Amino acid sequence: MSVSSIIVSCAPRTLQKLPNITVMNDPVLEVRSLTKRFGSFIAVDSLNFELYPGEILGLLGVNGAGKTTAMSMVLGLITPDSGSIRAFGMDMPARRTQILRRINFCSAYTALPSNLLVWQNLDVFAGLYGVRNKKQRISELLEMFEITSLKNMLTGHLSSGETARVNFCKALLNQPDVLLMDEPTASLDPDIADKVRRIIRQVQQERGMAVLYTSHNMRDVEAVCDRVIFMHKGRILYQGTPTEVAERNSERSLEQLFIRVARSGDVECIPSVTDKDKKETS
Amino acid sequence: MNYEAVLALVRRYVFLYTRSKIRLVELIFWPIVDLMVWGYLTVYLQQQGTGGLPRFITFLIGAMILWDVLFRAQQGVALSFLEDVWTRNVINVFVAPVRTVEYVVATYLVGCLRIALTFSVLSLLALTMYEFSIFSLGIALAPFFANLLLFGWALGMISTALIVRWGPAAESLAWAVPFIIQPFAAVFYPVDVLPPLLQVLARWLPCTHIFEGMRSVLAGHPMPLDNLLWAIGLNASWLAIAGWTFVHMLKVARLRGFLNKFVVA
Ligand SMILES: Nc1ncnc2c1ncn2[C@@H]1O[C@H](COP(=O)(O)OP(=O)(O)OP(=O)(O)O)[C@@H](O)[C@H]1O
Ligand SMILES: [Mg+2]
Numbered sequence: 228m229s230v231s232s233i234i235v236s237c238a239p240r241t242l243q244k245l246p247n248i249t250v251m252n253d254p255v256l257e258v259r260s261l262t263k264r265f266g267s268f269i270a271v272d273s274l275n276f277e278l279y280p281g282e283i284l285g286l287l288g289v290n291g292a293g294k295t296t297a298m299s300m301v302l303g304l305i306t307p308d309s310g311s312i313r314a315f316g317m318d319m320p321a322r323r324t325q326i327l328r329r330i331n332f333c334s335a336y337t338a339l340p341s342n343l344l345v346w347q348n349l350d351v352f353a354g355l356y357g358v359r360n361k362k363q364r365i366s367e368l369l370e371m372f373e374i375t376s377l378k379n380m381l382t383g384h385l386s387s388g389e390t391a392r393v394n395f396c397k398a399l400l401n402q403p404d405v406l407l408m409d410e411p412t413a414s415l416d417p418d419i420a421d422k423v424r425r426i427i428r429q430v431q432q433e434r435g436m437a438v439l440y441t442s443h444n445m446r447d448v449e450a451v452c453d454r455v456i457f458m459h460k461g462r463i464l465y466q467g468t469p470t471e472v473a474e475r476n477s478e479r480s481l482e483q484l485f486i487r488v489a490r491s492g493d494v495e496c497i498p499s500v501t502d503k504d505k506k507e508t509s
Numbered sequence: 510m511n512y513e514a515v516l517a518l519v520r521r522y523v524f525l526y527t528r529s530k531i532r533l534v535e536l537i538f539w540p541i542v543d544l545m546v547w548g549y550l551t552v553y554l555q556q557q558g559t560g561g562l563p564r565f566i567t568f569l570i571g572a573m574i575l576w577d578v579l580f581r582a583q584q585g586v587a588l589s590f591l592e593d594v595w596t597r598n599v600i601n602v603f604v605a606p607v608r609t610v611e612y613v614v615a616t617y618l619v620g621c622l623r624i625a626l627t628f629s630v631l632s633l634l635a636l637t638m639y640e641f642s643i644f645s646l647g648i649a650l651a652p653f654f655a656n657l658l659l660f661g662w663a664l665g666m667i668s669t670a671l672i673v674r675w676g677p678a679a680e681s682l683a684w685a686v687p688f689i690i691q692p693f694a695a696v697f698y699p700v701d702v703l704p705p706l707l708q709v710l711a712r713w714l715p716c717t718h719i720f721e722g723m724r725s726v727l728a729g730h731p732m733p734l735d736n737l738l739w740a741i742g743l744n745a746s747w748l749a750i751a752g753w754t755f756v757h758m759l760k761v762a763r764l765r766g767f768l769n770k771f772v773v774a
Binding site: 263265295296299302303304305306323324325327328330331332334336337338339340341342343344347350351352353354355356357397 | 518524529598602603768
């Protein structure tokens with residue numbers, strides 16, 4: 228049995244619980260008809276989705292599908308051309324700071340200032356997020372990601388995997404209700420990637436944190452995501468649980484489906500699935 | 510305003526400057542070099558001028574120190590943002606619950622800290638090397654200083670706006686902004702020296718009125734109120750324009766997706 232299949236079979240699944248969650252709770256994030264053009268190019272095209280408390284939602288798609296752009300709009304880094312984003316019942320960007328207090332973000336492609344020590348960086352961001360008991364929270368997180376020994380290291384001297392773990396600490400500082408992760412595990416070795424997935428799962432289960440997750444590692448996605456949205460050319464091509472999406476398209480795995488979509492550039496995008504359609508499918 | 514966020518942003522620079530000694534050196538190295546060049550030049554001119562140019566030394570060194578206040582204020586603001594660009598940290602800061610005004614106030618405070626250090630070192634050195642005390646400006650020093658700070662901040666915000674809009678490519682522009690205005694700002698010479706057209710331009714800069722005022726005070730005249738009022742009025746307009754430019758460029762950057770671009774810069 229391969230390591231990845233162990234991960235897949237061991238990963239705690241909340242898929243079965245998902246319909247209950249959707250019925251009982253309001254979404255923490257609601258995206259409606261979100262559209263972004265760069266010049267004449269449409270990067271995100273009438274995107275609709277919602278994220279429920281305690282849910283891990285994967286955004287998949289080939290390079291340039293619009294995943295990062297969509298995430299950046301949720302974070303207020305990019306202003307949409309049209310459509311709406313509501314988080315915790317509040318409008319983005321009208322209530323930007325209130326929303327951002329309850330969200331956090333990490334990516335393999337951003338870094339904390341390389342010229343500060345690890346603890347100094349975490350201390351600064353703890354201040355930015357208004358974290359109480361900063362010291363204790365920072366120690367807890369460092370311990371959780373097994374990097375207590377790196378506390379006094381210069382951030383720029385860390386390996387990329389260590390940097391990624393410090394980024395995770397920063398992302399969990401404010402105990403976010405929604406965590407957005409853009410290819411967070413890209414630089415992690417399989418062992419650490421597995422640990423990180425477990426931690427994310429654990430926090431998600433203990434605190435009902437919702438996660439929006441992009442990754443090009445389909446096994447990662449299958450192991451961690453309750454539901455996936457497969458984007459193509461800015462639109463939703465498929466959505467459902469990872470197994471559903473693969474099976475519905477007669478593929479053995481998401482990876483097979485991904486490769487098929489990537490190689491057939493002319494796939495007709497289906498219109499975004501509406502709430503009504505989704506209830507029917509679930 | 511969330512003071513905790515402002516303090517966190519300021520703390521970052523305190524960490525940086527206390528950890529990295531070379532950064533501290535950078536803060537005083539060029540000002541000291543400037544002070545020596547201008548100082549000894551004026552000493553030489555005084556020796557040649559058979560005592561006919563006694564005020565030169567005070568004019569030039571005074572101008573040099575006050576110019577540095579303006580320059581440091583501008584740099585304090587522009588560098589705070591550049592530091593985020595250089596360290597790929599822009600996104601982390603912009604997805605944190607920090608309001609634009611908090612970010613700007615923090616960069617101002619960082620500017621103040623930088624200036625406090627350079628100004629103390631320069632005043633002390635000027636006193637020991639050339640027996641020039643910047644405090645001979647008396648009570649006028651405070652409003653002069655304050656107005657140069659304000660104008661420096663306005664220029665800093667404009668520089669940052671350029672970087673937000675045009676990315677790290679505009680970095681060198683950010684360094685150049687103070688020097689673009691220096692020839693018109695009558696820093697080292699009276700505004701009358703300029704051709705009439707440039708004089709008009711010069712009078713739109715708040716710092717011109719400050720440097721004119723400084724020369725007047727050093728020449729033994731009372732503090733020129735009209736200069737001061739002009740400087741205050743112009744500063745208010747410049748700050749308003751700079752603030753608007755910064756907010757507008759941020760808006761443009763968000764519309765065109767430039768803030769993400771800093772990731773790969
Ligand atoms: N600021 C911008 N200006 C112009 N085009 C942009 C900008 N940002 C993104 N794009 C374009 O929009 C499309 C979607 O980009 P995006 O970064 O969202 O893709 P992605 O799905 O995250 O891809 P990847 O998997 O490679 O990270 C790409 O074709 C990209 O070139
Ligand atoms: Mg991306």
